[in-house]
Amino acid sequence: MESGRLFEGHTFDPVTKVRILMLLFVTGGISGWLYEMGFYRINFGYFVKRGHGLGPWLPIYAFGSLMILFAASRFRKRPWAVFLVCAGASGLLEYLTGWVLYTFFGGLRLWDYNTEIWNWGNIGGYICFRSILVFALAGLALVYLIFPLLCRLAERTGRTFFACLSTIPFAAFLIDMFVGYFVKGL
Numbered sequence: 001m002e003s004g005r006l007f008e009g010h011t012f013d014p015v016t017k018v019r020i021l022m023l024l025f026v027t028g029g030i031s032g033w034l035y036e037m038g039f040y041r042i043n044f045g046y047f048v049k050r051g052h053g054l055g056p057w058l059p060i061y062a063f064g065s066l067m068i069l070f071a072a073s074r075f076r077k078r079p080w081a082v083f084l085v086c087a088g089a090s091g092l093l094e095y096l097t098g099w100v101l102y103t104f105f106g107g108l109r110l111w112d113y114n115t116e117i118w119n120w121g122n123i124g125g126y127i128c129f130r131s132i133l134v135f136a137l138a139g140l141a142l143v144y145l146i147f148p149l150l151c152r153l154a155e156r157t158g159r160t161f162f163a164c165l166s167t168i169p170f171a172a173f174l175i176d177m178f179v180g181y182f183v184k185g186l
Helices: 014-044 059-075 079-104 129-156 159-183
Strands: none
Touching (some): 014 059, 014 159, 129 159
16 A cells, blocks of 8 residues: 555655554554453453563564554554454454464464453464454554554654654564564474
């Protein structure tokens, strides 16, 4: 999707657009970590550390937030369409990621809906209705609340401040992912 349409109504330079997306990436990763920490507290009755890194973020949610934004933004004027696109995009990402990890990484499962509560419509443990519904609702929040708030933040803060606000957490996330995947291994 053309970034001009994504940032419709804004006159950001290309570097600021990238910084907004970097901050969205980190925000998505942290939001997913918080969601899973809360859900697994309910599911198991105690807190379960999610993810393999040191930071409070999960990469699939970070990448998913960008994917949802790019897929759903063109439908902004129709919330029901945004909801459906978010449901489809997140379900596809979750299913394909789960299947690829299981198939090509020796049966690796980072999640398994077969063992969780509220797993209606479970397909192979990779996706279920609850997860798709939550991700579609989160996608609405992303398109209509979070992304516009990040754009306003970029407009109202100084260039240097926003550069630090977006770059430092993004760099920390990337370093944590690199150490987790390539140094410690999955």
